[in-house]
Amino acid sequence: MDDLDQRAAMSLGPLAKGETARFFAASRLEGIDCLSATFRTHVYPPHMHETYVVGTIESGWEKVSALGMKGRAGPGDLVFVMPQDVHDGAPAEGGYSYRMTYPAEEFLRDLAEAVSRRPAPAAPFFRSPVVHDPEGARLFSAAHEALESGVDGLAGEELMLRAYARAFVLHAGVPPAPAGEEAGPVHRVRDLIEARYAEDLSLAELAAVAGFSRDHLIRVFRRSVGITPHAYVVDVRVRRAQDRLRAGRAPAEVAAEVGFADQAHLTRAFKARIGVAPAAYRRAVAA
Structure with a gap:
């Protein structure tokens, strides 16, 4: 054959x-x-x-x-x-x-x-x-x-x-290594995300900042923070979107500025965390 x-x-x-x-x-x-x-x-x-x-x-x-x-x-x-x-x-x-x-x-x-x-x-x-x-x-x-x-x-x-x-x-019987909190490396990754949340960050880049492999970073970060690095990026983007929406900015503009692919992408993440769509949130809280 x-x-x-x-x-x-x-x-x-x-x-x-x-x-x-x-x-x-x-x-x-x-x-x-x-x-x-x-x-x-x-x-x-x-x-x-x-x-x-x-x-x-x-x-x-x-x-x-x-x-x-x-x-x-x-x-x-x-x-x-x-x-x-x-x-x-x-x-x-x-x-x-x-x-x-x-x-x-x-x-x-x-x-x-x-x-x-x-x-x-x-x-x-x-x-x-x-x-x-x-x-x-x-x-x-x-x-x-x-x-x-x-x-x-x-x-x-x-x-x-x-x-x-x-x-x-x-x-496959691969034993996982224990994942401690390892606060210093996790704080470095959190600081990087807070500063560059709107960028298309890669897991390899975040892991390099921590000095870990990509897999170990996921497990350590999740154990320490309670969510994965990607979930943390999305959370920061939603929080920064809230800031802009409170200032009366349009959701489509906000989506692009904080790193979402488009307004629909922002809406899904925003509703999942805040409970309402970005436009409804802006109407309720805009100054």
């Missing part, structure tokens, strides 16, 4: 009506390839990757053969395929929609070392190709969707690292 990668396997036949497939690269995560797709009739022949395959089924069911096992994956399941392992895939019961990533072995080994804070003798080994983990699946879907939309780069970067790290601990 000739080796096939994912793109080659997909190119063996045209997509049927109602099927979609989109590849994109997660630029902040070393260019990891990502796929979002819906398949009704498309069947993958046996193929393999030089990378891992990590993803989740969002709706429907997929028949999967991998690691010598045959089974089905559906909503709430995470899917793991190791590098160079032959696997296939076919729709069951009307098809399925899924989100997949293809991280390189070196990337996941480095991330696993960051999670455990000790050298990893090998890249993580996932014990089963399909595991039922609804919370992990929801986290992965949110991360993948954020990366695909490109609206908030820090959100996608942070969510996907959290999703991978959670999978390591629960499904």
Whole structure:
């Protein structure tokens, strides 16, 4: 059998009506390839990757053969395929929609070392190709969707690292290092965010200020502050938006000034934290 990668396997036949497939690269995560797709009739022949395959089924069911096992994956399941392992895939019961990533072995080994804070003798080994983990699946879907939309780069970067790290601990036996409060580094990150909240900050930049890996920063910051670095950025932006709205500024102008992609992006974050839309808030409190 000739080796096939994912793109080659997909190119063996045209997509049927109602099927979609989109590849994109997660630029902040070393260019990891990502796929979002819906398949009704498309069947993958046996193929393999030089990378891992990590993803989740969002709706429907997929028949999967991998690691010598045959089974089905559906909503709430995470899917793991190791590098160079032959696997296939076919729709069951009307098809399925899924989100997949293809991280390189070196990337996941480095991330696993960051999670455990000790050298990893090998890249993580996932014990089963399909595991039922609804919370992990929801986290992965949110991360993948954020990366695909490109609206908030820090959100996608942070969510996907959290999703991978959670999978390591629960499904690959990687022991997490304890995360203390470590006040000094956390304060430096908070100060940077307070000063540059309107910029398109990256998790790598915040981690460098703290002197931590990206994964360790997420865990330490969350333990110390109560929310993740990305959530803190959004909170600061909302607070600075409140200042401008109280001065009578228009929500569309405010959104751009404080770092949101557009007024709709501001409105979602503002309502989630304040309880009303920015325009309603301005009418109520503007001087």
